Amino acid sequence: MDLSLPTHRTAVVTGAGSPRGLGRAIARRYAREGWAVVVADLDTSAADSTAALIAEESEALVLAHQVDVTSVDSVEALRTAVVASELPPVGAVATVAGIADPTPFLEVTPELWERVFAVNSTGTFLTVRAFVPDMIEHGYGRVVTMSSVSAQQGGGVFSKTPYSAAKAAVLGFTRSIARELAPHGITCNAVSPGAADTDIRAGATDAEREAALSASIPLGRQATPEDIAALFVFLSSEDAAYITGTTQNINGGSYIA
Ligand SMILES: NC(=O)c1ccc[n+]([C@@H]2O[C@H](COP(=O)([O-])OP(=O)(O)OC[C@H]3O[C@@H](n4cnc5c(N)ncnc54)[C@H](O)[C@@H]3O)[C@@H](O)[C@H]2O)c1
Numbered sequence: 001m002d003l004s005l006p007t008h009r010t011a012v013v014t015g016a017g018s019p020r021g022l023g024r025a026i027a028r029r030y031a032r033e034g035w036a037v038v039v040a041d042l043d044t045s046a047a048d049s050t051a052a053l054i055a056e057e058s059e060a061l062v063l064a065h066q067v068d069v070t071s072v073d074s075v076e077a078l079r080t081a082v083v084a085s086e087l088p089p090v091g092a093v094a095t096v097a098g099i100a101d102p103t104p105f106l107e108v109t110p111e112l113w114e115r116v117f118a119v120n121s122t123g124t125f126l127t128v129r130a131f132v133p134d135m136i137e138h139g140y141g142r143v144v145t146m147s148s149v150s151a152q153q154g155g156g157v158f159s160k161t162p163y164s165a166a167k168a169a170v171l172g173f174t175r176s177i178a179r180e181l182a183p184h185g186i187t188c189n190a191v192s193p194g195a196a197d198t199d200i201r202a203g204a205t206d207a208e209r210e211a212a213l214s215a216s217i218p219l220g221r222q223a224t225p226e227d228i229a230a231l232f233v234f235l236s237s238e239d240a241a242y243i244t245g246t247t248q249n250i251n252g253g254s255y256i257a
Contacts, residue, residue: 017046
């Protein structure tokens with residue numbers, strides 16, 4: 001295996017279990033473009049089924065692993081399993097695991113605040129922290145984090161304050177590590193989607209509300225998981241070597257800045 005090619009490396013994707021989710025589409029896209037893939041998710045059976053799908057549709061080496069990104073021990077166990085596996089060295093980390101929350105500010109409890117930050121912000125930190133030393137050691141590194149337009153425009157899609165604040169923390173985190181890791185040749189960028197057509201709002205929305213959301217977007221539709229996946233994999237490529245510290249807006253024109 002020629003390790004001078006980034007695509008002969010491993011991409012670690014958290015939150016890659018959800019059947020209609022962004023993480024699964026991202027993991028499948030990495031595999032399609034020649035990466036080995038780690039499919040990590042809180043939901044073991046969902047992670048297993050993403051990995052089975054990838055094994056069915058590509059030649060990629062794939063490892064499914066249960067992880068709770070809020071737990072230091074669980075993320076370290078993920079790293080240990082990846083390093084011990086037959087997969088090539090890690091070359092990209094995509095922190096996709098996240099939870100939404102539409103609670104109005106006046107009803108937000110400290111517990112809810114902590115939970116939303118634990119998954120979206122601390123989970124991003126712990127995952128990146130676990131894999132960056134390996135990327136430095138092996139000489140190729142791409143960190144791609146998941147923010148949201150909610151961080152930039154103050155909610156306005158579905159989730160409210162704790163989510164907007166936690167996703168804004170991801171932007172500050174990504175910009176800061178971009179600066180610190182640049183001397184090691186590692187790029188770090190945040191992807192900031194507008195509404196995407198997944199199950200993240202399932203049970204808390206309805207067809208009418210979703211249609212109104214789509215109609216409010218200048219391009220007239222929500223993002224598909226494939227739209228988002230293409231951006232993650234591009235930001236992980238050699239061609240993206242000079243892009244770092246950016247926030248990549250991908251929102252159909254719903255937020256133009
Ligand atoms: N769908 C959207 O409209 C949208 C827009 C902007 C940003 N995002 C972000 O994109 C990411 C993926 O969203 P999605 O729409 O695919 O959601 P989803 O709910 O379909 O998938 C989220 C995945 O994260 C996993 N997860 C949750 N908590 C976890 C934990 N503690 N440890 C490990 N895995 C955990 C879930 O099991 C699930 O598989 C999230 O970070 C979300 O905030 C989504």
